Amino acid sequence: MSxxxxxxxxxxxxxxxxFGTHIVHEDLDVxxxxxxxxxxxxxxxxxKSVLLPAIVGRMKPQRDQIEVFGQSVRDTPEAxxxxxxxxxxxxxxxxxxxxxxxxxxxxxxxxxxxxHLDNDLRETLVGIKVRMVGLPENAQTKYPSEMSGGMRKRxxxxxxxxxxxxxxxxxxxxxxxxxxxxxxxxxxxxxLQNVLG
Numbered sequence: 001m002s003x004x005x006x007x008x009x010x011x012x013x014x015x016x017x018x019f020g021t022h023i024v025h026e027d028l029d030v031x032x033x034x035x036x037x038x039x040x041x042x043x044x045x046x047x048k049s050v051l052l053p054a055i056v057g058r059m060k061p062q063r064d065q066i067e068v069f070g071q072s073v074r075d076t077p078e079a080x081x082x083x084x085x086x087x088x089x090x091x092x093x094x095x096x097x098x099x100x101x102x103x104x105x106x107x108x109x110x111x112x113x114x115x116h117l118d119n120d121l122r123e124t125l126v127g128i129k130v131r132m133v134g135l136p137e138n139a140q141t142k143y144p145s146e147m148s149g150g151m152r153k154r155x156x157x158x159x160x161x162x163x164x165x166x167x168x169x170x171x172x173x174x175x176x177x178x179x180x181x182x183x184x185x186x187x188x189x190x191x192l193q194n195v196l197g
Contacts, residue, residue, distance in 0.1 A: 016063040088167040089160035104140040
């Protein structure tokens with residue numbers, strides 16, 4: 001099978017990111033194809049987490065050519081950026097949940113922002129997403145401070161898939177887990193990729 005730019009859902013060319021004199025990325029190229037799971041591995045402070053905001057258009061590198069869904073992310077009008085953002089979900093480090101909201105409200109947040117759904121439908125969808133990531137039903141009423149790190153990450157994962165995105169970005173999804181828990185989370189990622197495409 002030939003490999004053409006049309007096969008790529010994310011395409012990064014010549015990315016340069018610097019903070020003062022510190023070079024984080026120097027002429028970085030990355031391709032991600034539809035349906036592919038990739039992991040970016042490296043030591044602390046090597047630019048793994050800096051790459052995510054560059055790809056999703058929330059940070060302006062010094063030089064780049066970044067395309068998501070075949071369209072440039074640089075200088076995209078806000079209305080178009082919001083439409084495009086519905087097509088990806090992000091799980092930040094440690095889940096990055098709103099500490100003052102219970103899990104149900106955290107998972108509802110992107111639905112409230114992006115969709116016009118009645119309360120009953122929204123609650124049903126939240127229940128489905130929470131179960132999909134392997135959390136018990138009663139987790140919906142817990143605050144992040146009442147949950148373990150693994151449960152918080154699963155709740156963050158549920159929020160990341162709340163809008164049925166085409167792309168899901170997971171920032172250090174298994175950091176801090178013991179090998180058994182990390183392996184279970186990797187299996188969950190693969191299962192959801194198979195179920196959701």
